Amino acid sequence: MTTLRNVRLFPRTADAHTVDVEIDNGRFTSFTPTPSAQAIGRTHAASSEDIDGADFIDGAGRALLPSLGDVHAHLDSNRMGQTFRPHTADGTLHGFIMNDRENWRQGERSVRDQAAFVIAEIVSSGGTRIRSHTQIDADCGLERFIGVRDALADHAGVLDSQIVAFPQAGIVREKGVRDLLDLALSEGADLVGGLDPLQYDRDPVAHLDVVFGLAEKHGKGIDIHLHERGSAGVFTFEEIASRTKTLGMEGKVTISHAFALSSNPAPEVERIIELVAEAGISLTTVAPNNGVLPQRSLRENRVAVGLGEDGQRDYWSPYGDGDLLRRTWQLAFTNGHRLDADIEACLDIASRGGAQVMAGARPDGTALVDDARFGLGIGAPADFMLLEADTVTSAIMDCPADRDVFKNGQLVATGGHLVDGKV
Numbered sequence: 042m043t044t045l046r047n048v049r050l051f052p053r054t055a056d057a058h059t060v061d062v063e064i065d066n067g068r069f070t071s072f073t074p075t076p077s078a079q080a081i082g083r084t085h086a087a088s089s090e091d092i093d094g095a096d097f098i099d100g101a102g103r104a105l106l107p108s109l110g111d112v113h114a115h116l117d118s119n120r121m122g123q124t125f126r127p128h129t130a131d132g133t134l135h136g137f138i139m140n141d142r143e144n145w146r147q148g149e150r151s152v153r154d155q156a157a158f159v160i161a162e163i164v165s166s167g168g169t170r171i172r173s174h175t176q177i178d179a180d181c182g183l184e185r186f187i188g189v190r191d192a193l194a195d196h197a198g199v200l201d202s203q204i205v206a207f208p209q210a211g212i213v214r215e216k217g218v219r220d221l222l223d224l225a226l227s228e229g230a231d232l233v234g235g236l237d238p239l240q241y242d243r244d245p246v247a248h249l250d251v252v253f254g255l256a257e258k259h260g261k262g263i264d265i266h267l268h269e270r271g272s273a274g275v276f277t278f279e280e281i282a283s284r285t286k287t288l289g290m291e292g293k294v295t296i297s298h299a300f301a302l303s304s305n306p307a308p309e310v311e312r313i314i315e316l317v318a319e320a321g322i323s324l325t326t327v328a329p330n331n332g333v334l335p336q337r338s339l340r341e342n343r344v345a346v347g348l349g350e351d352g353q354r355d356y357w358s359p360y361g362d363g364d365l366l367r368r369t370w371q372l373a374f375t376n377g378h379r380l381d382a383d384i385e386a387c388l389d390i391a392s393r394g395g396a397q398v399m400a401g402a403r404p405d406g407t408a409l410v411d412d413a414r415f416g417l418g419i420g421a422p423a424d425f426m427l428l429e430a431d432t433v434t435s436a437i438m439d440c441p442a443d444r445d446v447f448k449n450g451q452l453v454a455t456g457g458h459l460v461d462g463k464v
């Protein structure tokens with residue numbers, strides 16, 4: 042058993058009381074007020090030497106926040122840490138896809154090594170879960186999938202992960218993709234992906250037949266990119282929800298981006314949210330400035346919503362740096378949030394929401410600090426980070442660089458670097 046002393050649990054005020062936290066077998070077992078005699082004050086951050094092998098950790102009055110998750114990543118396409126490359130895509134969806142295809146082999150690292158670099162950045166920022174899409178098409182076959190799969194396996198000690206076999210260039214319009222997806226699911230993919238069945242593949246029935254057919258065949262989940270807006274997006278939402286219910290796949294289907302929920306009249310959006318909730322479909326967002334999700338309605342309808350970074354400095358855009366706390370800031374900013382409660386809800390999406398998406402679970406209304414399954418409650422996995430911050434909101438606004446990151450109660454990253462021997 043380990044005791045973490047003198048930390049401020051999810052502080053909402055600068056003078057929040059400190060608590061002592063007990064961790065046993067990788068889970069939280071108690072939270073008790075710190076006796077005044079033990080309160081050391083916010084004077085220093087515990088180093089890895091203080092933590093490794095010790096029964097007591099001095100939290101030094103720092104804030105304890107839940108760990109985060111990047112549940113919409115593309116670890117096979119980023120160029121983080123490589124020489125900066127000017128953007129060359131033409132601005133169309135197909136142009137982005139083909140530009141990536143033309144250039145991805147020019148990276149300075151192998152797919153596996155580059156994915157490992159980004160995983161380290163994500164974990165060091167406080168991320169202990171990743172769901173990554175990996176491109177599968179007639180150009181790369183399973184090469185990119187295998188690189189990411191192996192990199193995630195190499196880091197199994199510091200994060201939970203899932204991998205999506207993703208047909209970035211379509212299923213219908215490109216020959217052989219169905220068989221490649223089938224093979225990837227046999228080779229370890231956790232979910233099968235899809236992309237704009239109506240507007241990109243131009244055959245939503247055939248596209249969704251393949252996606253749901255392969256998911257049913259392999260007993261795997263589904264995560265579909267849906268950039269379709271307006272009535273086109275509504276149509277595809279309805280098709281996905283109908284198939285999900287018919288096949289009894291509640292809790293196993295995710296729609297990523299979901300731009301139809303920001304581009305239709307409010308009554309229509311509410312109707313679609315009710316369909317999504319009834320079908321047990323989860324959503325992910327990457328906090329864009331032109332496709333914000335109706336967070337409050339989704340929360341009221343108990344729809345699981347997770348946060349991701351999408352690509353990071355890749356052939357699609359120069360944005361993204363692996364810092365999930367900074368992406369949480371972006372989620373609050375693009376939604377125009379000012380109230381602390383709304384900003385804290387963004388951290389809930391980035392932390393517990395992503396865990397719910399990966400687990401296929403719906404929110405149950407439990408407060409994050411009481412959640413015994415995914416949150417900061419007794420019995421929950423001890424996945425958290427310690428950092429200097431007055432409140433939760435200030436942590437998101439300031440994004441302090443010095444963070445200690447814990448997975449199952451073990452220190453896995455400190456000072457922006459993975460701890461040796463934890464991978």
